[in-house]
Amino acid sequence: MNNGGGPDPKKKKHQRLLLLINALCLTLGATGGPLISRLYFLHGGHKLWLSAFLETGGWPILLFPLAFSKFFNKTNKKNPQSQQQEGEERTHITLPLFLQCSFIGLLTGVDDYMYAFGLSYLPVSTSALLIASQLAFTALFALIVVRHKFTAFLTNSVVLLTLGSAFLGLGANGDRPKGLSNGRYFLGFFMTLGAAALYGLVLPLIELMYARSRQKITYMLVLEMQLVMSVFATAFCAVGMLINKDFQHIPKEARAFDLGAVGYYATLVGSGVAWQLFFIGTVGLIFCASSVVSGIMIAFLIPITEILAVIFYHEKFTGEKAMALIMSLWGFASYIYGERKAELKKKKREEEISMETRVNQV
Template sequence: MAQNQQPIFQTKPPEHFVQIPINPINIERDSTTLINQTGNRKPNHWPTIIISIIFVIVGQSIARLLENFYYDQINRSGYDENRQNDGVWTQSLLQSVGFPLLILPFIILTKKHNRQQPPITSDQSHYKSLAVIYICIGILIPAQGRLSAMGRLEIPFDRFTLIYTTQLIFTPIFGRLFNKTKFNRWMVISLILAIVTGALTLSSAFGGEPDEAEINYGRGSWAALFSGICFSLLLCNFQNVLDNYIYKRTESTTRKPSFASVFEIIIFSSIAASIISAVGLLIAGEQHELRREMNGFSKGKGSYVMTMVGQAVSWQVYWVGIVGLVFSVSNVLSHVISVITWPIVSVLVVIFFNFMDDELDVFKGVALITAALSAAAYFFRLHKENRDSTF
């Protein structure tokens, strides 16, 4: 009978928990925030964002102004059709050849960061993967530069602008596919306004615009389209390097990312890009045209050299701003800021040059307004994210 009695107090059987591993790299996140699952990416840092934006605007504006000055002074109207695309490899090379200017700040920032936080050792496969992707970026930079230069010399600038603006359509597509970017309404509004801004700069003038006999709509249109695609892919690759390689070094530690990684990406990618552009220049025989251009430059040889050097320096300032925005926020904001700089450039061209009776028209005025609205929409999103992260 005692055997049939139940105990007054029954011990609850132990609970077993199954731990499911989660890889933070594979979790989709909104690329407009810099807070990842490991906490190593800092919240949006406004001083870095603002400085990067200034670099993009100043670098791109000066580079484009000097480019217009270059084409104006070499007297392109006297060229024949067979020499129409002279200098496309040179313009491509100028976008990357100034990278030695970034080596000193890269060393300084790296040493300063290593003093504050000890360096992290990575396996050899990590650096091999980085080398491969830097080479890929190094291929995209001269491809984009050459196609862009060729497109502007093959078709009227208004048509080139409309086609080239389609790059903003490819940015969300590539961002979703390759970077797992999650878009919200403010990002979409910003992109739409940026597309409108780019399209409205169709009334801008360009110093190297082709004569009627030199126009090749088919080849020039394809060059403009693929140039825009290359630029979108370029920005996606910048984000990929930061998310999957640079920040991966610190995902298991408390070590914070450093802006030196921006210089690292530009320097090593530019080495590959400069080699490819230089080889293309030599194969095309453009080195012989450089001497002829220098001798025939309207303002003299000294001005020609300064124009080329100025472009090389300005492009490096531009790239620091572009990659800096990817580092601070995302490739989407970086692309938006790059495109909304176009109306600023078009206004400066009107002020400093007199191409084809170019003037400040309603298109340029509306473009400036939509550019401001595009930036405001994205900044409002960043403000909301920073505000929400404090609660």
């Protein structure tokens, strides 16, 4: 990460902290987002475009860290030393990046609708199958788009997490909602699968955008880019809401909601916040690591969401779900072990190079 002289301990510590924060955001979003969205449909909500709108509609949250960063940089302008240290942090989104983010934002808007459509018809167990396939699609597109290198441990992790989550689909018929026709069930299934494939493409595209940028990518710039993507995705869904007159039906739906009007609006706000945390964590992990790592983290959280669904929605905890939990934990542990082993190997190699350099100098 540094330009010479070995790794900077302070910068490395900052990078790890940033990685931890984004992992926490992704954890809260990946578990809370589907559960709150499902809560909306379970208690009387039925507007697909509104549900899709909420998946990126929490973008105003991003204005707070961006505004704080701007204020912080303004304060440091008076200090020449701070100005030199923080100068690289004051990069802003350029027109090429803006256009790329806009395109990815529109793709995300399409993905939001496809996901909302599937979630409205399918139980959590079946919806989890889409997340499993998303990791496989992410790995495939990462290999094609950004030429991501796969180690034995990473490949093992991807396979285990994908198969583990796929076990959830084996018991899907047992959780199938009563009265749902075969046509709607399979339409929801394939829309969900399509959403997985599309988002599996979006993650490597974001990584490619970072890699090919002609300016330094800082975390604040990542948040600016996420803001643009969210605004365009939300605008796409807003057009769908306008065409279907969803905005006019919100007060009526709130009055008929099982949890009351207050519960209805709280559900909408909670959904928007949770999903925005999901996207912040996703792009943040891509920035700190890679699109594959982000996909692995998402897949790891699937069985956690399943456990929470059992607790809060009293869904059955089947043998398939138990097997999915075990395999997902095994896959995630495999990835962590592989990363740790690679880090120790790299550190040992750096020490050997340093020792050889000293010997040559003598």
